[in-house]
Amino acid sequence: xxxxxxxxxxxxxxxxxxxxxxxxxxxxxxxxxxxxxxxxxxxxxxxxxxxxxxxxxxxxxxxxxxxxxxxxxxxxxxxxxxxxxxxxxxxxxxxxxxxxxxxxxxxxxxxxxxxxxxxxxxxxxxxxxxxxxxxxxxxxxxxxxxxxxxxxxxxxxxxxxxxxxxxxxxxxxxxxxxxxxxxxxxxxxxxxxxxxxx
Numbered sequence: 001x002x003x004x005x006x007x008x009x010x011x012x013x014x015x016x017x018x019x020x021x022x023x024x025x026x027x028x029x030x031x032x033x034x035x036x037x038x039x040x041x042x043x044x045x046x047x048x049x050x051x052x053x054x055x056x057x058x059x060x061x062x063x064x065x066x067x068x069x070x071x072x073x074x075x076x077x078x079x080x081x082x083x084x085x086x087x088x089x090x091x092x093x094x095x096x097x098x099x100x101x102x103x104x105x106x107x108x109x110x111x112x113x114x115x116x117x118x119x120x121x122x123x124x125x126x127x128x129x130x131x132x133x134x135x136x137x138x139x140x141x142x143x144x145x146x147x148x149x150x151x152x153x154x155x156x157x158x159x160x161x162x163x164x165x166x167x168x169x170x171x172x173x174x175x176x177x178x179x180x181x182x183x184x185x186x187x188x189x190x191x192x193x194x195x196x197x198x
Contacts, residue, residue, distance in 0.1 A: 024116070024126055
């Protein structure tokens with residue numbers, strides 16, 4: 001992990017209800033931080049970091065949902081069941097509709113990520129691969145406006161109703177673009193009540 005050089009102190013001025021979380025993807029096991037002692041879906045790792053307040057890392061053994069597929073740590077076919085899981089959960093009309101979804105979702109290549117480190121903003125000591133922020137609309141508007149202040153770049157949200165973790169964890173990493181999503185739209189996170197809606 002590269003030592004933190006970017007000044008992220010501006011984010012402290014927002015007084016977010018939940019602290020932003022820095023995420024780093026690693027091939028080798030990180031030193032000096034603890035491995036998470038439980039098993040959770042990838043999306044809940046953000047909430048865990050916010051509530052725990054101390055850094056931790058995970059391996060594929062700590063993740064029990066689509067995160068392994070998204071991060072290239074496991075076999076996605078085992079998770080999706082060829083699209084039948086969405087039918088069983090009554091999210092999709094049929095396996096065809098569910099299966100079609102997977103052509104859009106970004107995935108980090110196999111062997112790129114073996115470990116993922118999570119740090120609350122005030123404990124961040126490395127240059128994060130991602131900075132995930134849970135913000136009120138008025139706060140998010142300021143951040144998004146800052147992203148396009150000097151470029152005029154269009155804001156674009158990428159999301160699917162299932163597998164929203166791919167748009168939070170893989171898309172920004174692979175594209176280098178800022179992504180935003182409204183909490184409560186992703187089926188898994190909504191069902192688990194991971195974040196408050198909106």
